[in-house]
Amino acid sequence: MNRKNNKQNPYDPEIFDSDVRKRVGNFSRNKALRSLSKKWFIESFGRGYVYNFYWFGIPIVQTPQDMVAMQELIYSVKPDLIIETGIARGGSLIFYASLLKLLGGKRKVIGIDININRENVVNTSKIRKHKFSKYITMLEGSSTDPNIINRVKKIAKNYKKIFVCLDSAHSHGHVLKELQAYSDLVSRGSYIVIFDTVAEYLPRKIIGERPWGKGNSPATAVKSFLSNNKNFVVDSWIENKILITSNPGGFLKRIR
Numbered sequence: 043m044n045r046k047n048n049k050q051n052p053y054d055p056e057i058f059d060s061d062v063r064k065r066v067g068n069f070s071r072n073k074a075l076r077s078l079s080k081k082w083f084i085e086s087f088g089r090g091y092v093y094n095f096y097w098f099g100i101p102i103v104q105t106p107q108d109m110v111a112m113q114e115l116i117y118s119v120k121p122d123l124i125i126e127t128g129i130a131r132g133g134s135l136i137f138y139a140s141l142l143k144l145l146g147g148k149r150k151v152i153g154i155d156i157n158i159n160r161e162n163v164v165n166t167s168k169i170r171k172h173k174f175s176k177y178i179t180m181l182e183g184s185s186t187d188p189n190i191i192n193r194v195k196k197i198a199k200n201y202k203k204i205f206v207c208l209d210s211a212h213s214h215g216h217v218l219k220e221l222q223a224y225s226d227l228v229s230r231g232s233y234i235v236i237f238d239t240v241a242e243y244l245p246r247k248i249i250g251e252r253p254w255g256k257g258n259s260p261a262t263a264v265k266s267f268l269s270n271n272k273n274f275v276v277d278s279w280i281e282n283k284i285l286i287t288s289n290p291g292g293f294l295k296r297i298r
């Protein structure tokens with residue numbers, strides 16, 4: 043079938059992909075839809091929406107939209123190592139481990155949390171017994187502790203394509219230190235995703251007692267980091283695609 047005839051066929055993969063590109067491009071220019079999405083996110087976040095979900099039985103603190111975005115990015119990069127700071131109940135660790143298993147071969151996710159042995163915070167025993175546990179290494183300590191950073195770097199030496207997710211404490215200073223500590227490990231063409239940049243836009247009544255918010259958030263850390271580091275750019279394509287995200291401006295791609 044030639045290209046001309048295919049134009050009529052909505053199932054032609056080239057036409058489908060080109061329609062996706064056009065639609066996402068239109069979303070990026072659609073101020074009304076973007077503002078509605080932001081408003082919807084803020085309203086739903088205030089009602090605990092991000093705590094509604096599980097991956098293979100373990101709670102994950104992410105929106106389904108962000109999970110689909112992570113799946114698309116991880117599938118495109120095919121990392122052999124994912125480093126995640128901030129485990130909480132472990133759903134995101136299990137999510138990444140399941141994707142690595144599906145990719146096949148020797149792959150690993152390292153999860154770092156300051157509270158691993160407090161069962162009320164991290165589901166340590168459930169994670170250790172989980173069917174995807176052989177893909178997971180957990181490290182206890184602060185993600186900015188030099189000992190933890192050195193342990194991660196030592197493990198990372200055995201891997202070639204590295205992807206990083208920062209989802210621990212969300213203050214400007216902490217996230218900036220994490221960016222400085224882990225960004226060098228990210229492979230060219232891969233990503234460092236900074237979660238909860240949305241803290242910059244959430245009203246104080248929603249953020250509550252949390253020690254971050256406007257002016258002191260992952261978003262301000264990303265801004266400082268990018269002003270001195272030209273190896274990374276914001277991937278707004280993925281954000282325009284999902285529209286609803288906890289991580290606006292937080293999907294950074296390493297370009298050099």
Ligand SMILES: C[S@@+](CC[C@H](N)C(=O)[O-])C[C@H]1O[C@@H](n2cnc3c(N)ncnc32)[C@H](O)[C@@H]1O
Nearest residue numbers: 102103128129130134155156184185209210211
């Ligand atoms: C937002 S939750 C992580 C959510 C998880 N990634 C998910 O998607 O389900 C933040 C986690 O970061 C941990 N944390 C807080 N401060 C930390 C630090 N300095 N270093 C490492 N982990 C930290 C907390 O104990 C908590 O489990």
